[in-house]
Amino acid sequence: MSVFLSLFKKEFRTSFLSPIAYVVMFFFWVLSGGNFIWLLQQMTSGKSLMFATQGIFGGMVLTFAVPFVVPLITMRLFAEERKLGTLEALLTTSVRVPELVLAKFAGALVFYAVLWLPVLVYLFTLVRLCPQEVVGFPDGGAIWSAFVGVFLIGALYIAVGLCMSAMTSNQIVAAIASFALLFGSTLVLTFMASSSQSSSVQVLGQYYSSYVHMLDFSRGILDSRIIVMYLCNSAWFLFVTTRLIEAKRV
Amino acid sequence: MKRYVTSMKAIIAVFLALILSLLVGVAALRNPYRIDLSTRNFYRLSNRTIQLLEQLDRDVRITVFFQEEDFLFDDIDNLLEEYEYRSRYIEVDWVDPMRDVAETEKLASKFGVKPSQLVVVEMDGRSQVLHMSDLAVMQSVPGRDEPIMTAFKGEQAFSSAIQKLSEGKTPVVYFLLGHGEHRLGDFDPQVGYSDIATAMLSDNIQGEDLILSSEQGIPENAAAVVIAGPTQKMSATEVAMIEDYLSRSGRLFVLLDALVDTGMEGMLRRWGVVLHNDIVIDMENTLRGEDVHIRRFNPDHQISGTMGAIVQFILPRSVEPPLDENGMLIVEDELQLIDPLCSTSEKSWAETQLSDSAPPKYDPDTADRLGPIFLGLAVERGAAQDQLDVQIDPSRMVVIGDSDFVSNGNMVLGNSRLFMNSMNWLLDRDEKLPIAPKPVEKVRLGLTMGQLRMMGWINLAAIPGIAVGLGLLIWSRRRK
Structure with a gap:
């Protein structure tokens, strides 16, 4: 455990020492801020109580911004270490590969959580701006559920990004591969879920589309089927990453 | 060789992990658990x-x-x-x-x-x-x-x-024949009733033909009887059979065209329906002259309260409740409810000079009546039974001053809706489960342009500015 904590601390520190981290942060905060301003404009003309949480968490802008941002966080995790040769050095120590993978995963997840911190400011703003006669706005239950969704989707995307980073020593290749996979799948699955004329394709899209899931999460729905899907897929990508790194050790 | 074996082991392990992951996913699909954390309960089932x-x-x-x-x-x-x-x-x-x-x-x-x-x-x-x-x-x-x-x-x-x-009951509605009425089995593109028959079937209502005779009365299983545009006069015996059926908690749907003497006028008058020998004309709500577009519906009745679409009648006749000189309803029977369903505009009139070859025109010196003119009534008798221990179903009747509005050639706009709403009311199908509608709660943020601009500065400049500031700080420290 102490090895994991040491590795995690190192990953955490490295995340915040990288200049690209602040570029990502700036980009994401501008996008989410713009999304929030659009939401405020919409709400001046009167919207349903659910609109706010769905607008903050489930909007199209963020659905397609996250698949763009996550590869920028994960691209360096293994690719950089491989390029610098520090990975091979690390693998010669007693560090176990699953610990290493989990530490990098947790470090990236914490950085991803930091990206979502402005949401607290948005929610505080909504509470302050809400007329006194409206009770229960924003919806506390829906906010908790939305954060669960944000965490699960982030976990899967980071696991995918980590896996791509473990496959190559080139950060750009890792980023492009992750972006292609995450953005492409989000686009295709959202299309399948909403526009497919075949009901079986539509069901498949609805099962895997993070856009559809985020709409449900942000209205307070926690569904075991979706949660298990995210956990299983994240675990599988982490497992593949572990095997890829272990292959380097041999 | 060792490397090859290790690679194969890794591939098999990844493949097995994938299968395990899919199996867990399938197990979760088969045993779903879902909770709604929202405090609004908007979609939570009762x-x-x-x-x-x-x-x-x-x-x-x-x-x-x-x-x-x-x-x-x-x-x-x-x-x-x-x-x-x-x-x-x-x-x-x-x-x-x-x-x-x-x-x-x-x-x-x-x-x-x-x-x-x-x-x-x-x-x-x-x-x-x-x-x-x-x-x-x-x-x-x-x-x-x-x-x-x-x-x-x-x-x-x-x-x-x-x-x-799931109750499995399909009400049987009989359509009277033998007097030139519209037929459910008639596929004529203009006058046939086959389209409305399909609409009824899709709403779980079975339509059957009915010919009255001394041996064959109205069947016991009749959930309702429809008389759709008779063109010939009925015999007194037939009218008596229909009235007898109606008075025994029967359900009757009468669609009457202008300029036709059906023989039912007396019976309908006893049930609070006044018919005049007229054609209703509304020059401001017509496309071809013979059609009348109805936009006014009684919002308080179950049939007309949810219409929300224009109804187009063809050369309709007036169907009115008994009114006094001031246009107020005359209550003839305390246990009888008479509700108008729809009416024409103020600019319309009921034309009674039907033999004139001249274009129709409102003439106050004749029996012509100015609009609004009622074109449909819902009558219910025996509904108030609070003082009785037993529950007796009321008699219900709907009378519309046109039968062509649901024929194959004219089933447009809200026509079938008016017909089906009437049918559902007659069949007591307006009853719903006691589940309260969920009110739509809205929130409106009272933001001025100045406040919105300030929010823009905070969220688009100040917060992202923190990222820029932190980035520069880290960059300068690393340089040192």
Whole structure:
């Protein structure tokens, strides 16, 4: 455990020492801020109580911004270490590969959580701006559920990004591969879920589309089927990453 | 060799992990658990619906004819997700009427309706059609062209439909023949009633022909009798049989055309329906002259209260309750309720000089009457029985001053809606499960332009500025 904590601390520190981290942060905060301003404009003309949480968490802008941002966080995790040769050095120590993978995963997840911190400011703003006669706005239950969704989707995307980073020593290749996979799948699955004329394709899209899931999460729905899907897929990508790194050790 | 074996082991392990992951996913799909953490409970199903769905033992297919742009789309989608979760017998199909044209046409002919903004619930070959007004409470707002939704009553509509279909009863409605009436089996593109027959069938109502004779009265299983546009006079015996049926908690739907003496005038007068020998003309609400577009509906009656669409009558006649000189309703029977359903505009009139070859014109010196003119009535007798221990069903009758409005050539706009609403009222099908509609709660943020601008600075400059500041700080420290 102490090895994991040491590795995690190192990953955490490295995340915040990288200049690209602040570029990502700036980009994401501008996008989410713009999304929030659009939401405020919409709400001046009167919207349903659910609109706010769905607008903050489930909007199209963020659905397609996250698949763009996550590869920028994960691209360096293994690719950089491989390029610098520090990975091979690390693998010669007693560090176990699953610990290493989990530490990098947790470090990236914490950085991803930091990206979502402005949401607290948005929610505080909504509470302050809400007329006194409206009770229960924003919806506390829906906010908790939305954060669960944000965490699960982030976990899967980071696991995918980590896996791509473990496959190559080139950060750009890792980023492009992750972006292609995450953005492409989000686009295709959202299309399948909403526009497919075949009901079986539509069901498949609805099962895997993070856009559809985020709409449900942000209205307070926690569904075991979706949660298990995210956990299983994240675990599988982490497992593949572990095997890829272990292959380097041999 | 060792490297090859290790690689193979890794590939097999990855493959097995994938299978394990899929198996866990399938297990989760088969044993779903779903909770709604929202405090609004907008889509949370009532105990009544949960009980109904738990008792369900046959497949229910719900076909939704809505576009993604329709304002009810998300509400229906989210609610039906809860139905699907609660019962594996519920299957939901979405059809976009604009995009899935072939599928829409196929289903349009199957259900006999124009499938746009409606939901069809099917079970065991029977079906029920739910319109927008069954799903949402709409209210007109001053300054807005379109009415706004004030409450969502989807759960009440879906659950009531499922319950009715699972009860398995198909009411039989008899259409009287023998006097030149419209026939359900007539596929004539103009005067036939085959389209409305299909619409009835899609709403789980079976239509049968009926010819009255001294041996053959009105069958015991008649849920209602329809007299659709007779062109010949009925015998006194037939009228007496019909009145006898009506007075014994019967349900009668009468559609009468202008300039026809049906022999039922006296009977209808006894039931509070006054017929005049006239044709109603409304020059401001017509396209061809012979048609009259009705926009005024009685909002307080179950038949007309949810219309929401114009009805087009062809050369209609007036159908009025007994009125005094001031136009006030004369109450002839305390136990009888007479409700007008629809009326024409103030500019219309009931033309009584029908033999004139000159163009019709309102003439105050004749028996012509100025609008608004009533064209439909709903009559209910024996409804108030609070003082009795036994419950006796009331007699119900709907009289409309036109029979062509639901013929194959004229079933446009809200015509079939008026017919089906009338039919459902006659068959007591307006009763819904006691599930309260969910009011649409809205929040309006009172932000001035100045405040909005300030929010823009905070969220688009100040917060991202923190990232820039931190980045520069780290960069300068690392340089040192």
